[in-house]
Amino acid sequence: MSGDRMMTGRMEDEAACARLCVDFANHLDARRYDSVLDLFTEDGTLDRMGTMFAGRAALAGFLASRPAAVTTRHLCTNISVYFDAADEATGFCCVLFFQGRAEAGPATALGPPSVVEYHDRFVRTASGWRIQERRIRMAIQASSF
Template identity: 30%
Template sequence: MPDHELRDRLDIEEAIRRYATGLDERRWDHWDLAFTAAGIIDFTAMGGKRETRDEMRERLSRPDPDWLFAQHPVVNTVITLAGDHATAFSHFQMETGRRSGSEGEIIRTSGGGAYEDELVRTEAGWRIAERRVSLRWKETRRVRDEITRD
């Protein structure tokens, strides 16, 4: 594999990871580096919204005192390069936690699905132009909170 192709693949995987870390950690500087300025995230396959990167960031940046955590490991990424365009398919697993309203208990949601990405090479590097998200499984349950929280 030529060095430039390896570099492209690593940059694409970094953009994909920036989505997850930016979202999970509410690190919007990472989030913005995942997408083109007009980037789209499409959750319609699972009954959600199709919105721009900025619309989703705005919605998720609103204060939510019940939100505790999220993690989205991304695995099994397969990238197809075509010049300054690429597609990527990845599996993800999600874990989220919210306050339940009951002392010592949280609402934990687990799930998994797939990302189908269209990416473009920009002057700043590879960015996601459109991400389509599908959910394959989901489970929501109340569990004991084993972490000391402030």
């Protein structure tokens, strides 16, 4: 494979992994939980601030437990993807996280936003790139002044 084709392929792989970060946030906020699950490998894990959800059933349970009275928005930025092998990568993303009271019209903010970090392991599967592991860590905790 030529150097240009290898570079194009690597850029496409990087874009696919970065897209997983954004799709996760958008599907989660829209409560499209089947679409969230499809972003993970069958044995994928989510470590949310130290609470582990391993496999599709556990991930589905976590998603179903999200409070219906709360609206969220996750804004992803500073996405970085690093390749460990042709079919494996790690990723990092900063996420500005908003919560609001679900109601007709615009939600009412439940306080200032927080910042979390996504630390990811991506793998290429027969269905394309997927999240094998996501660790979510608090970077800046919101507080009232």
